[in-house]
Amino acid sequence: MKRVNYIVILILVVGCGSTKMQETNVENIKPAPKVIKVAAVDSEKKLASKVMEVEKSTRVVAEVPSFSNSEGIEVLMNFLASDELQGRDSGTEGIAKAADFIEGIFNTNGVQPYFENFRDTLSNFKEPAYNMVGFIEGKDPELKNQFIILGAHYDHIGRIAPKDGDEIANGANDNASGTSTVLELARYFGNTKANKRSILFTLFSAEEKGLLGSKHLAKKLKDKGLKLYAMLNFEMVGVPLKDKDYLMYLTGYNLSNLADISNSYSDQKVAGFLPKAKEFNLFNRSDNAPFHEIYNVPSHTYSTFDFTNFNHYHQVGDEADIMDFNHMAKVINILIPVMEGIINSPEQEIKYN
16 A cells, blocks of 8 residues: 655644643643644655644634533544554554654643653563653652653554454544543643642553553662652543443452542532442453552552443444543543542552551
8 A cells, every 4th residue: 555644733622621620721722633634745844834724724712611622522533543554553553653643642741751752662562563652750849759651552453354344443442532531631731730749640551461561660660769749540531420420430449448548529419439440350450450469559440341331342432422522521531639639649649458
């Protein structure tokens, strides 16, 4: 197939407010980017003109009372779960495009690389693959030496056996949804700098190959001497729970007091216990597990997949158009003050039981 070269331009498409309008000035927060394909041009002058033309035609000003909204989430999800990325299998051209997209969002929103650049090359995977690791230093002179990881895996399983002519497992819920959540949290903290502790925004590769990306990074950070307070992971949050009195469930619910701490920073029950999560040992099946094993610090996954509300796991039907973008925006807007509370607490509130 003939390769078509193009330029990816990040366009600001949705304005937004803040969950703490009275405390945080968010006038200049940059909204989620929209990916526009523009044919290659032969001069910088023509390129600049083209960018201005696209900006004029796509910029939307939306005044909403919350930080995230469904339109911005849809932009993120439609790209990350698009056929163009071919299911984001680790070590492929498709996931490399996702990495470029993630890097663009980090750069646009004041997130810095923690290592030499955003790409953390895996040492335990045969093909070239990398985690994406962004960093925002804490503003408190003492607490900044404690780190919190906000993470999700951005890989999926690529192409699989065709069904109805479709062979691309797009991985919208698994785990473009978690990736989008981390990117929105990065956008918030990158612009407000409302964090006393330091934050690593980690998007893992090769989770689907056996948690290889998180295993690599946990060991690397431990060897480096990084002081980790907690690892908070987001997995399959694209559709809401049904008939539950909580917004999300926590894997390893009984191992720590994270649920109680999460709920204390919200006027609703954010985190609850899902029996099936314990039954199927979900605590050890996502990227929180290597940090628990290597660091022995509170490491949990937030999720809204309960085995009854989504039946496209590792199938070609896991498409962006069946995700609930309003639900995802709600999750992020509720999580922001929760994450802010945890990150800024004078004491290390989260403890293993």
